[in-house]
Amino acid sequence: MKIGLVARCLNTAHVRGMGKYVLELLRQSGEDVAWHLFADDTRYPLLHPQGHRFTPDVFEFRGDRFRLWEQLGLPLRAGRLPLALLHCTEGALPLWQPLPTVVTLHDTLAFEERPDTAADRFYWDQVIPAALKRAAHVITISESSQRDILARWPELEPRLTVIHHGIETAYLEPPTAAVPDSLRQSLGDAAYVVYLGGPMKRKRFDWALKVLANQPDASLKLVACGFGADARNAARVALPHELQGRVLFAEFLSDAELQALYASAAAVLYPTLYEGFGFPAIEAQAAGVPVIFSPLGSLAELVGPLATLVPADDLAAWTAALDGAIKLSPEARAEKAAAAQTWAAGFRWQESYRKHLDVYRKVALK
Template sequence: MHFDSRWKGAFGIGRYAHETRSRFAQPVEDMSAPGDPVSATGIAAWEARTACSGLRRRDEFLLSPSFTPSVSWRGPQAVTVHDLIHLDIAEESSSAKRAYYEYIVKPTVRRNAVTFTVSHFSKERLVEWSGVDPERVVVTGNAVADAFSRKGPTHSAGHPYVLYVRNSKPHKNSPRLVEALARMQERDVHLYLSGEADEATVRAAVAFGVTDRVLFTGGIQDEELASYYRGALVAVLPSLYEGFGIPAIEAMACGTAVVASETTSLPEVVGDAGLLVDPLDPEAIAAALDKVVRDKSLHHRLVSAGLERSKKFSWDDITRRIETALAQAR
């Protein structure tokens, strides 16, 4: 089997690629190409690379941990479509992205014997969009790295805080979370946001008078991120859209209570181990955060339920699902 090894980094697809690639039982040959995998130059380099190898290896699978297939590969292949956010969120779409999905991704999904995705929500959306037989779409799920556990150092902030592990894209809904912070009755609670400061979130903090309670952490490596989870009163995911939502199970594995959106994939990931809220309603988000912070019995229940639920997500199981599906697709 050949593996698209271009996807690296501390983000959803990067984590998925690293954790599954390191666990395959069968021999795997990495294939890479220079450039951003979704840039025009990166796509061209990938096609050139796979065209050369594909001519010689028509009986071997090419597996991508992301949505980027190779048009030039002559043998069987499988892609992993984590979500359709590039189509479903207008602010994160473009004519070029829509064309790529319509003319490259959709025919690939329809042609391949198997396509992978990470949640039942994403599977339903993928089947609806592509018209592919649901039997040919396999839900693998996601899991967490070993660094995320209850054991280890705890970040000491000197004040209570709520943590949101996110980027600055519109679907992460950070400005509404800032408004929710301003509406909380617990006025000493701060909001920690991973990543760099972005204009929309800073503008919201100024507008709602909470600049002194909002902190941008910058990039955080896994070991340090686990300590931030352990130190948080609550981990919150008010996203408008997720294909899975790995921070929810990272937080649970670290023994942190979770408040998350009631939309897209998050209900199936969180289950009854967290509080679900309307991400469009800052008042509802604030009320849920206040409730978890104030109600010690509820907080304890969510922590206990989260620890148990996080055990249901295993990279070993995910990798076995992938290998089984590929074997059946041959």
């Protein structure tokens, strides 16, 4: 079976977030599936597994401002190829569908937070909902996202399947890398916590800073991950005076390096207000570190042995939870870490891919 796959999230210098999902679909597949990978940015490589089963197709199409690559260029190109189906992986899909089309709708944030312009209202309120109704199948990544989708479009229920993401197998194995030297040297011997999420407002970096500032141990440091170069510089300049020198910004970390950073941390702060699927909540627990978050959206589905749940806006609760994680005895942490490894093993990409393959076969046989 040959499948067309929108792989723009792999058409980049570094694979992050959604790119992990797409890359793992490719990695987990076997010889029974070949992939035609569509992307649009000729300035960057398309990062994909090597082999005859993977055909990169990076092409430009005029009118990207009006999303014509997605709405016209993609279906034109895909429709001319001997593909069994097209999988649009990034939450949007063309209205014109010359091939059976599967879409992964990660969440409904794009519809709720769209800019209030005539073009965006037309695109998110008219074009994409109409395209969803034509899709052969819709995949989403959590029960929470499923509820949000069906609240908007209940008619999608017969064609909607929940398939959870997985985590890198490396998180279930002993670390193979170390924290980068430059970061390790900056940390010295200080205890530290990790913040995941970058500068996006709903990820709440500002809240993580408040939790850090409220800790009784003034030597505790915070390592912030997910910031690009410009965002790192802006956030560093904006740090409160009392936190200068206590907050470090990590550059891009591989999964192996992130696993090492987790493993030596006192805790992970994950104060996000909404996630379609929260990778760090599972990754941190798999790496054996306590993670503190609020059970909002899909995060309520990711509560394992090393999770501490706190109300989103209760600073005293966050402060106490972090203090408790820091004071957790080595024996108690090791016991919870062993249980967390077993729990996290339930989130394997191999199982996620198997369920995707079931959807592909169902769609291709119609």
